[in-house]
Each structure stands twice: as C-alpha cells, then as structure tokens.
Amino acid sequence: MTVAAAGERETLRRLLRHLPKGDTLLGPGDDAAIIAAPDGRVVISTDTMIEGPDFRLEWSTPEQLGSKAVASNLADIAAMGARPTGMVVALAVPRDTPVDFVEGLARGFAIGLEGLAPGVGVVGGDLATSPVVTIAVTVFGSMDGVPAVTRAGARPGEVVAVAGDMGRAAAGLRLLFAGAGAGAGAGADADADVDAGTDAGDSAALTTKLIQAQLAPEPPLAAGVAAARAGASAMMDLSDGPLLDATRLAIASEVTIAIDSATVAGDIATLLPPLRSAFGLDTDAAKDLASRLVLGGGEDHSLLATFPADVELPAPFRAIGRVVEQQDAPVLVDGEPAQPDGWDPYIGIE
Amino acid sequence: MTVAAAGERETLRRLLRHLPKGDTLLGPGDDAAIIAAPDGRVVISTDTMIEGPDFRLEWSTPEQLGSKAVASNLADIAAMGARPTGMVVALAVPRDTPVDFVEGLARGFAIGLEGLAPGVGVVGGDLATSPVVTIAVTVFGSMDGVPAVTRAGARPGEVVAVAGDMGRAAAGLRLLFAGAGAGAGAGADADADVDAGTDAGDSAALTTKLIQAQLAPEPPLAAGVAAARAGASAMMDLSDGPLLDATRLAIASEVTIAIDSATVAGDIATLLPPLRSAFGLDTDAAKDLASRLVLGGGEDHSLLATFPADVELPAPFRAIGRVVEQQDAPVLVDGEPAQPDGWDPYIGIE
Numbered sequence: 001m002t003v004a005a006a007g008e009r010e011t012l013r014r015l016l017r018h019l020p021k022g023d024t025l026l027g028p029g030d031d032a033a034i035i036a037a038p039d040g041r042v043v044i045s046t047d048t049m050i051e052g053p054d055f056r057l058e059w060s061t062p063e064q065l066g067s068k069a070v071a072s073n074l075a076d077i078a079a080m081g082a083r084p085t086g087m088v089v090a091l092a093v094p095r096d097t098p099v100d101f102v103e104g105l106a107r108g109f110a111i112g113l114e115g116l117a118p119g120v121g122v123v124g125g126d127l128a129t130s131p132v133v134t135i136a137v138t139v140f141g142s143m144d145g146v147p148a149v150t151r152a153g154a155r156p157g158e159v160v161a162v163a164g165d166m167g168r169a170a171a172g173l174r175l176l177f178a179g180a181g182a183g184a185g186a187g188a189d190a191d192a193d194v195d196a197g198t199d200a201g202d203s204a205a206l207t208t209k210l211i212q213a214q215l216a217p218e219p220p221l222a223a224g225v226a227a228a229r230a231g232a233s234a235m236m237d238l239s240d241g242p243l244l245d246a247t248r249l250a251i252a253s254e255v256t257i258a259i260d261s262a263t264v265a266g267d268i269a270t271l272l273p274p275l276r277s278a279f280g281l282d283t284d285a286a287k288d289l290a291s292r293l294v295l296g297g298g299e300d301h302s303l304l305a306t307f308p309a310d311v312e313l314p315a316p317f318r319a320i321g322r323v324v325e326q327q328d329a330p331v332l333v334d335g336e337p338a339q340p341d342g343w344d345p346y347i348g349i350e
Numbered sequence: 351m352t353v354a355a356a357g358e359r360e361t362l363r364r365l366l367r368h369l370p371k372g373d374t375l376l377g378p379g380d381d382a383a384i385i386a387a388p389d390g391r392v393v394i395s396t397d398t399m400i401e402g403p404d405f406r407l408e409w410s411t412p413e414q415l416g417s418k419a420v421a422s423n424l425a426d427i428a429a430m431g432a433r434p435t436g437m438v439v440a441l442a443v444p445r446d447t448p449v450d451f452v453e454g455l456a457r458g459f460a461i462g463l464e465g466l467a468p469g470v471g472v473v474g475g476d477l478a479t480s481p482v483v484t485i486a487v488t489v490f491g492s493m494d495g496v497p498a499v500t501r502a503g504a505r506p507g508e509v510v511a512v513a514g515d516m517g518r519a520a521a522g523l524r525l526l527f528a529g530a531g532a533g534a535g536a537g538a539d540a541d542a543d544v545d546a547g548t549d550a551g552d553s554a555a556l557t558t559k560l561i562q563a564q565l566a567p568e569p570p571l572a573a574g575v576a577a578a579r580a581g582a583s584a585m586m587d588l589s590d591g592p593l594l595d596a597t598r599l600a601i602a603s604e605v606t607i608a609i610d611s612a613t614v615a616g617d618i619a620t621l622l623p624p625l626r627s628a629f630g631l632d633t634d635a636a637k638d639l640a641s642r643l644v645l646g647g648g649e650d651h652s653l654l655a656t657f658p659a660d661v662e663l664p665a666p667f668r669a670i671g672r673v674v675e676q677q678d679a680p681v682l683v684d685g686e687p688a689q690p691d692g693w694d695p696y697i698g699i700e
Contacts (some may be wrong), residue, residue, distance in 0.1 A: 025391055029602075030500050031429035031586050032395035032491070037387030041375055045382035046488060048440040048476050079381035090398040090440070090486040126398050126486070136440040136476070136486035138396060141382070150380050236381050252379075 003102060004095040008127055011099055015091075015127070018106035020113055022121020024086060033123035035086040035140060042085075043141035043148065045076035051132040059176050062101045064216040065135065066108020067115075071217050073139040074116050075237035075301035078221035081149040081228025082141030084117040089137050092130035105135070108216075116221050146228050154234040154253035154306040156325045161317040163223035163303045165213060166242060166267045167290065170297020171275065172214030174289075178278050180207050203273040210274060219301040226314035227305045235305040241298040242320075243331055243340035249304065250330035258332045259295070259321035267294045295333065296340060353452060354445040358477055361449055365441075365477070368456035370463055372471020374436060383473035385436040385490060392435075393491035393498065395426035401482040409526050412451045414566040415485065416458020417465075421567050423489040424466050425587035425651035428571035431499040431578025432491030434467040439487050442480035455485070458566075466571050496578050504584040504603035504656040506675045511667040513573035513653040515563060516592060516617045517640065520647020521625065522564030524639075528628050530557050553623040560624055569651040576664035577655045585655040591648040592670075593681055593690035599654065600680035608682045609645070609671040617644045645683065646690060 003011045021027055026034040035042075049055055049069050060068075070087070077084050089109065093102060113120050154160075219237075227235055234253055238245050246257045271290040275281060281289065306323050307313060329337030353361045371377055376384040385392075399405060399419050410418075420437070427434050439459065443452060463470050504510075569587075577585055584603055588595050596607045621640040625631060631639065656673050657663060679687030 026498060026500065030502075031426040032393045032432070034391050034393050034430075034493070034498055037390055037392045040387055040390060041384050042387045042392045042490070043382045043384050044436070044438060044474060044488075044490070046438045046440050046474055046476050046486075048442060048478050048486065050442055050478050050480050052481075053479055076381040080384075082382070086394070088394060088396045088488060090396050090488075092398060092400055092484065124394060124396055126396050128398050128400050129403055130400050130484060131402075131481045134442065134480060134484055134486075136396075136398065136484075138394075138438060138440075138488040140392070140394070143384070148376060148384055150376065152380075 001099050002096045003093060003099055006099045011102055012127055014099055014103050015106045018103060018110050019122040020110050020120070022086065022119055022123065024121055024123045027121065028124050033088070035123055038142055039145045041143055043077055043080050043082040043143060044138065045073060046136065046138040047073050047076065048134065048136040050134050057133065060215050062104025063108040063111060066105040067112035067216040069135045069137050070109055070112025071116060071219060072239065072301055073137045074221050075219055075239070075303070077139050077141035078224025079235050079237040079303055080141065080143070081146060081224055081232065081235060082143050083225055084120045084139060084141045086120060086123045086140040087113070087137060088124040089122055089135065090126040092128040092134040094131060094133070095129050097133070115218060149228050149232050149235040149305070151234055151236050151249045151252035154249060154255050154323045156255055156323050158233055158306045158308055158323040159313070159319050160257055160259065160304070160306055160321040160323060161313050161319050162238070162242070163317045164219040165300045165302055166238070166264060167271060167294035167297045167300070168210050168213035169217055169299035170241070170293045171271045172210040172212070173299070174293070175207055175211055175274060175278050176214065180211065180278055203277045206270070207274040207278065214299065217299065217301050219303070220316050223314060223316060224303055227303065227317065230307065230314045231311050232305040232307050235303060238300050238302045238304050239298055241296045241340060242304065243296050243338050245304055247330045247340050254326050256324050256327045256330055256332060257321060258324050258335070261291070261334050263318070263320045264294050295338070351449050352446045353443060353449055356449045361452055362477055364449055364453050365456045368453060368460050369472040370460050370470070372436065372469055372473065374471055374473045377471065378474050383438070385473055388492055389495045391493055393427055393430050393432040393493060394488065395423060396486065396488040397423050397426065398484065398486040400484050407483070410565050412454025413458040413461060416455040417462035417566040419485045419487050420459055420462025421466060421569060422589065422651055423487045424571050425569055425589070425653070427489050427491035428574025429585050429587040429653055430491065430493070431496060431574055431582065431585060432493050433575055434470045434489060434491045436470060436473045436490040437463070437487060438474040439472055439485065440476040442478040442484040444481060444483070445479050447483070465568060499578050499582050499585040499655070501584055501586050501599045501602035504599060504605050504673045506605055506673050508583055508656045508658055508673040509663070509669050510607055510609065510654070510656055510671040510673060511663050511669050512588070512592070513667045514569040515650045515652055516588070516614055517621060517644035517647045517650070518560050518563035519567055519649035520591070520643045521621045522560035522562070523649070524643070525557055525561055525624060525628050526564065530561065530628055553627045556620070557624040557628065560621070564649065567649065567651050569653070570666050573664060573667060574653055577653065577667065580657065580664045581661050582655040582657050585653060588650050588652045588654050589648055591646045591690060592654065593645050593688050595654055597680045597690050604676050606674045606677045606680055606682060607671060608674050608685070609688070611641070611684050613668070613670045614644050645688070
C-alpha cells in the first residue's frame, strides 16, 4: 500500500506507533510540542538528508536511513557538550512510496534514538509529498548548567583528540561506489559473510562493517557530555572529514591544529585489507588511499575536541595532535600544511 | 548566477546577510545554536512547504514564499499562547536556482519575522539541493510562565472566537487557479490596479488582496499571547479551514462547537464581488461559494480559540459561536451537523 492510497492519517498512525515518545511536557498532536529546558537554554541543530545527494535507496534500508538521520543530527548536539532532549522530523516522500518504507524510517529513528539517546522522543513532525525522499531533522539538547563547548575555545598547548572512528564511513562509501554490497541494506547485518580465520573472510567482514559505518554510523556521542564536563575547550563533530573540520575549528579558535599521523596509523591499517581487495591496489597505493580517507573522509560523525594538557581524556577520546600558535596554515600534518578537500553540496565532493 | 555556480559558502553568505540575527545566546556558525528558554520550557513546531503541493513558483515571489513559511509556522507557536523566540530553516533548492531567488526567500523570512515577531532571528539552518524547492521551518517559543493553551481545554458554555481573516486565503487560491493575477508575485502590491470609486476597481483591488492573503498571509498572531493571558481554554491555528480545525478542537476537548453563521456574514459579503466577477456567478451561487470558503477554506492561519463566557475577548478576537455539550457531530452550523471537507496531503484537497 502506498502513502497516497493509505492517506495522511493512516500513514501517520502507522509511523507514530514506532516512534519513542520520550520525556516530553507535550507530545505530538497539538499545534506545537513542549519540551523541558531545565537550565533556561535550549541547544538546537537542524540537518536534512535528501535522496540523491545524501543517500541512495538501492544502498540503504529505510531503517538505516532513519538511524543515520538521528546519528548525524545528534552528533551536532553532542558536539556542543549537550545532552539530547528531543527531536522533530519533517518527512517528505513520493506519493507512490510504500507505507512500509515510512514505517521502516520510523523504526530507524527509534533504533537510532534508543542506541544514542535513550529516553529521547520524537516530539513532533510533519508529513508531506515530494519527488524525492527528504528527511529534515531538528534536534534539541540541554547543557544542564555547563557552558557550551563551541569551536572557538582551543588554545595553544592543548591536546587535540577524537572520539570515534576516522575514515570508516568514507571507506564504506568508496566500497559502495565500487559495487561492494549491492542491494538495499548492504550493511544491515555486519556479521554476514564472515568466514573467520581466512584473510578473505576478514576482509569481507570488514567491508560489511565499513559499509555499515557509512549507512548507519554509531558514533560514541555520550563522549560529548563527558568532554564538556572534563573541560574540553572546543569541540565539533566530524561530518566533512578531520582536515576540513579541524580547519574550521582552527580558524574559529585562531590557532593552528598540528596532527601527528602516527596516532592514526591503526585507523589506516584497519582500512587496508578491504581497500586492497576491492580496488586491487598494492600496499603503497592502498596506504595512500587509506590515509586520505582517514584524514579527509567525512560522515563518521565522531567528535573532534581540544583539551587542556593537564586533563585526562575521557573515554573513548584519543589524542591525535596538539594545538599550536596560529600560523599561515590552519592545519599541519607531521609539520606540513595540509589542504583539505572541499565539500560543497552545490558543487559536489572535492 | 546559480547556486551550483556560486557554491554553498557564497550562497550562505548572501543568504545570511538578509536574515535577522535576533536575540540568541549562540547564533549560526557552530554545530548548534542556543536560545533562551526563560521558564524552563520550549515550545516547538515544524512545518514544510514544498514546491508543487504547497506553492507554485509562477504564482509566488520568493519574498512571498519566505514570508508565508514564517507566518504559517509562527501561527502554530501563537496557537499555544507562546511568544516566538527563534527559528531554524532547512532549505533545499534545485542546483540551477538563481542565488537571487535564495536571497529573495531570505528577505521573505526577514519580512515575515519583522512583521509578526520583531526581534526573533533565524538561529540556524541547512542548505541542500533537491529537484523541488523545499522549505522546512522549525520555530520555537516561550510560554513565559503561563500554562500552554492546547486543543483539549474547551468546556460547554464557553465562547468560540476567531482572530483574523476567514476564507480570504482560500478565495485567493480559487482566484489564482481561475487565472487571476498571472505572473509571479501576483499579490505583491496589494494597492496595484485600484480604481477607487468604481465597482470594477473595488473588485480588482479586493482580488489582489485575496491573492495576497493566499501568497503571504499576515495573521494577527500577537493575539495568541493575549488569548493565553486572557484565559483562553483552548486554541489552534486555522490551517485547514474552520470546519475541519474546529472538528479537531471539539474532538480533543470532547465537546461540540456550535457556529452561528450570522457572525461570519461580513466575511462572506467581502468575498462576493471578486468571486462574482472572476467566475461569472449570480448572487446566490456566489454566496454559496463564499460561505463554503469562509467556513471550509484553509491557510488563513488565523487563531481559533475558546474563552470562558465571562472573559472580555482580547482584540481582534470576535465570537463566532458557542461550546456545547458533546453530541454526535463535533461541529454544528446554525444547529445542523457540518461535515468538513477533508484535507490529506497524499490524496489532495477534498
């Protein structure tokens, strides 16, 4: 049954039954919702995923799309050091979309919220028709009395750290473009195709995990609140890649970020077997590609933060470099200026 | 220059220079924005306007679209009795959209906010590409210590009242479909074509005003806060027409709403000259159409509220009926059950 045949009321009814209500002062069904803002401030971020530029229906299950929309939005709340408190969704789908697809999206929202922000509900939304699937999510958070961690607070001498994966989502995207994981929901079962004990099996399992990291990332977002409480001086989420995002943080803070590539050697090594096998690369070429993905690849939605040198990094943050005095280059890798590849939705990648 | 040629950064720069910043604790440019929620609660509503089902680019200027997006969203905040405090916009446009169009939308957001919520800013947003222009707005408000006015509080014996126009936006839509006001921005100058002193001139001026009511409504939204403070027991905005919206309010409150059609005679009379002239109707047929538009037409975004009988209605609320004990029919007009035309975005009007 399509949404046009079911009608708005029935589609909404089937959608709402999957969504967590969460803690809300007034939930869906009135002109507006009301959520608590205990310290008198509300943190707000909005982000849209659109079929075509942002995802392909032949790669993603609706559950993965819903889950990814939640993760990418919650990452912006976590990046301020805030605790998520609510979410609204403006959803538009083609008239011939099966209601099952919309229910799958709703299950994806629920899965994402349960995993990353238990107790947080979808407090409102909007349902419309469009030629392409459009998922506009706005999320809310509370600082709970702590100052917000902006991009502008990094100071020379501090430690630069990351919580979460680097390069896995971008590697997953390359593998999808290369034809790995054909069929919707390629990474839905990260344990599929595992033939443990053989190299080919390890590589296949890892391929599936990398695709999963692209289609339904699960960044360690609780680390955002922990970072704020530990005294992080600046923070942002890694949506466009460490080099570009670190450039933004460096410019906002008027400092230079010096990354030590030895700290990400493990991230690079992890990507080598699937990249070698998918693209038939020799070791040097695979290392080169993996390095570019780890430092330049986006959509991991991990957290990039800076901490005073005497702070013990809260788990799972790990140091990747230092904040130094502002130089001509906002970002250095092993002492050399590093130019990020640009990302512009109107021009495309690079 | 198109948005694809200008790129995201330049498009954003040109867009942002038109938008009011408003009072915000942290504005655009970081991972999230922060706004004040003085009484520890935040009122939230989200609504999307999509090219095709919601508007046509050959009828509306971008300024009108931006202004309407603001008005229709702020109406949901006003309908709770809340004071608007902020807004975020997720905007998606085709790659070949002129940057001028995006700037026009931004000017429309500014015009709408200045007119309906002075001091309120666009605190964040998102820019993307889509085959159709998609404007997803989420608005925020503060109850400032007063209880929210939901749809569920109406009690028998109370007065039913409306602040704002009834039927004008729907009449404007009929006139647009009939070919009145060809060319984008048909109602942009409501004083155009006025030939005062002649019937034809009056009708032409009113046609322009009705089209303006459809393309860029200016409902009296400050009345929402006034209603809450005066003791309104239930309230909602008139987005889908008085009959359908009153039905929703009646069901939520478990009452019946009894409308007295004599109270809207003036609204009906206002519509007669342009409807007669546009559709070549005789007086009875024009009255019949005007009555259906006044009681059934949507998108005025006026406020429908119920007040205890002893409350003096705050301006510009005017009584249109009474709340009575719940009957089989949620809404009566002059004592007779009134069936609203349905509105379903997946099925279409009626």
